[in-house]
């Protein structure tokens with residue numbers, strides 16, 4: 297069995313900034329802050345970490361109530377944000393995922409910094425959600441390595457005997473590569489996000505490609521072509 301854990305933003309889809317825009321709108325709507333957000337990076341990070349930075353940036357008290365209202369408002373704004381922003385599914389993703397979905401010995405999951413519900417909304421918008429059985433998400437974790445650990449524990453709930461070397465993480469940032477190593481998994485990195493091929497190469501993924509249209513060699517090496 298091959299367990300393949302996909303990142304979402306920059307790997308499966310380019311949501312056109314819909315997520316970040318909905319987060320910033322949520323803060324404006326709830327707390328009335330309109331000062332432009334600068335210096336909060338999103339790529340490879342968890343929604344929990346990005347939200348914490350937004351709260352810090354505007355000096356919003358990080359109470360459970362504020363957080364809960366922020367999360368609900370973000371999720372209510374996300375569908376319209378996805379409709380307004382010019383997003384797309386990234387090259388090679390649809391044929392790859394459809395091919396993998398037909399294999400009995402492939403277990404497809406998510407390893408994403410998105411809130412679980414945000415991940416569902418984004419992937420449903422692009423018609424991809426039904427392919428993924430489970431995931432590790434960014435609701436509770438500041439560090440992506442902890443998301444990978446959560447994903448691996450969830451995978452073990454479905455497949456108790458899976459060994460880490462049969463787990464692949466597919467992602468677009470150095471943090472995706474690092475979190476795969478935290479669970480002993482292999483990594484396929486793609487430069488379809490904000491990091492270029494040359495940015496990612498020094499982080500030594502097992503395989504590095506410009507986009508998933510080149511995934512055939514990877515599939516062949518796994519016996520999945």
Ligand SMILES: [Mg+2]
Pocket residue numbers: 303304305306307339340467468469489
């Ligand atoms: Mg990403």
